[in-house]
Amino acid sequence: MLRDTIHDQLVLAHNLHKRRAISPHSADTLIGMTVAYLDHAATTEPGRRYKRSLLEALDLRPGLTVLDVGCGPGTDLPGMVAAVTHPPSRSGRASGPEALCSEHIYASPLSVGRVIGVDRDPGMADEARRRCPSSVEILVGDAHELPLDDASVDRARVDRVLQHLADPERALAELHRVVRPGGTVVLADPDWDTLAIADPDTATSRAYTRYVTGHVVRNATIGRELARLLHAAGFAVVEVVAESILFTDYAEAEAILRMPDVARRGWESGALDPHASRAWLSRLAAGPFVGGFTFYTVKAHRPAP
Numbered sequence: 001m002l003r004d005t006i007h008d009q010l011v012l013a014h015n016l017h018k019r020r021a022i023s024p025h026s027a028d029t030l031i032g033m034t035v036a037y038l039d040h041a042a043t044t045e046p047g048r049r050y051k052r053s054l055l056e057a058l059d060l061r062p063g064l065t066v067l068d069v070g071c072g073p074g075t076d077l078p079g080m081v082a083a084v085t086h087p088p089s090r091s092g093r094a095s096g097p098e099a100l101c102s103e104h105i106y107a108s109p110l111s112v113g114r115v116i117g118v119d120r121d122p123g124m125a126d127e128a129r130r131r132c133p134s135s136v137e138i139l140v141g142d143a144h145e146l147p148l149d150d151a152s153v154d155r156a157r158v159d160r161v162l163q164h165l166a167d168p169e170r171a172l173a174e175l176h177r178v179v180r181p182g183g184t185v186v187l188a189d190p191d192w193d194t195l196a197i198a199d200p201d202t203a204t205s206r207a208y209t210r211y212v213t214g215h216v217v218r219n220a221t222i223g224r225e226l227a228r229l230l231h232a233a234g235f236a237v238v239e240v241v242a243e244s245i246l247f248t249d250y251a252e253a254e255a256i257l258r259m260p261d262v263a264r265r266g267w268e269s270g271a272l273d274p275h276a277s278r279a280w281l282s283r284l285a286a287g288p289f290v291g292g293f294t295f296y297t298v299k300a301h302r303p304a305p
């Protein structure tokens with residue numbers, strides 16, 4: 001999760017744009033890597049846990065319209081489809097040939113809501129379309145200028161997107177515009193200032209965190225700012241949850257945080273000492289590994305007039 005956060009779009013999207021100029025095949029491969037990263041992050045225990053919490057906090061019901069800003073490959077869209085779609089009626093069992101299939105049940109969607117995913121990256125949008133039911137509307141669009149009408153959605157989620165944006169305040173103003181009065185939004189983002197990796201060379205651990213916050217993630221402390229920014233945008237904040245994401249397995253941490261890639265970039269740019277950083281990486285890989293960061297989820301309403 002973190003890594004998709006850290007490198008997820010900063011490193012990979014940055015590289016993606018560079019590679020697009022070189023070869024569309026390279027770009028496809030890199031999109032695949034990013035999707036694989038997001039997929040993996042979503043299957044980790046903390047990833048599953050906070051995504052479940054976000055879905056519950058959205059309080060979805062059949063018939064509602066729900067928006068996922070920065071939907072990526074559509075990981076969270078099918079769960080939202082299920083939640084805004086009335087369950088099939090069990091009263092209309094088939095009596096003809098269909099009855100041979102004991103599981104055949106007539107669907108009677110009394111109330112079918114709308115699920116809309118928006119992502120700036122056309123590759124992500126394509127992947128989301130490939131994975132989601134055709135009823136899901138996937139739009140290529142920018143969080144700073146959402147391609148949606150005023151007050152057109154009942155619920156919205158923004159999951160690990162604001163940390164990457166050029167202007168989070170503008171994105172929240174857009175969110176406020178498209179969510180109807182009385183509607184609910186849920187947001188999630190990490191606070192990379194809190195990234196703490198245990199090692200006897202505390203100075204290198206701190207330098208690594210400073211490199212991440214200063215050079216890898218655009219809005220590295222956005223997690224702690226979510227409530228303040230939502231309030232400033234006109235939302236009423238109802239809940240702020242901070243949880244510690246802890247890794248005690250090096251391979252799992254590396255899959256998410258990508259310490260070797262990030263540290264290498266750090267010493268190549270002169271921000272980290274190469275000798276100390278290589279020794280630091282070796283010790284981390286040898287274990288035992290302990291490291292983590294704080295992850296924020298916030299729920300808010302657009303006040304009704």
Ligand SMILES: C[S@@+](CC[C@H](N)C(=O)[O-])C[C@H]1O[C@@H](n2cnc3c(N)ncnc32)[C@H](O)[C@@H]1O
Binds near residue numbers: 070165
């Ligand atoms: C870390 S991924 C999270 C994806 C998804 N929300 C999830 O939880 O799996 C961030 C996503 O935000 C998208 N994104 C970045 N900047 C954006 C922008 N300005 N407008 C819309 N989407 C953006 C990226 O393309 C990427 O798919």
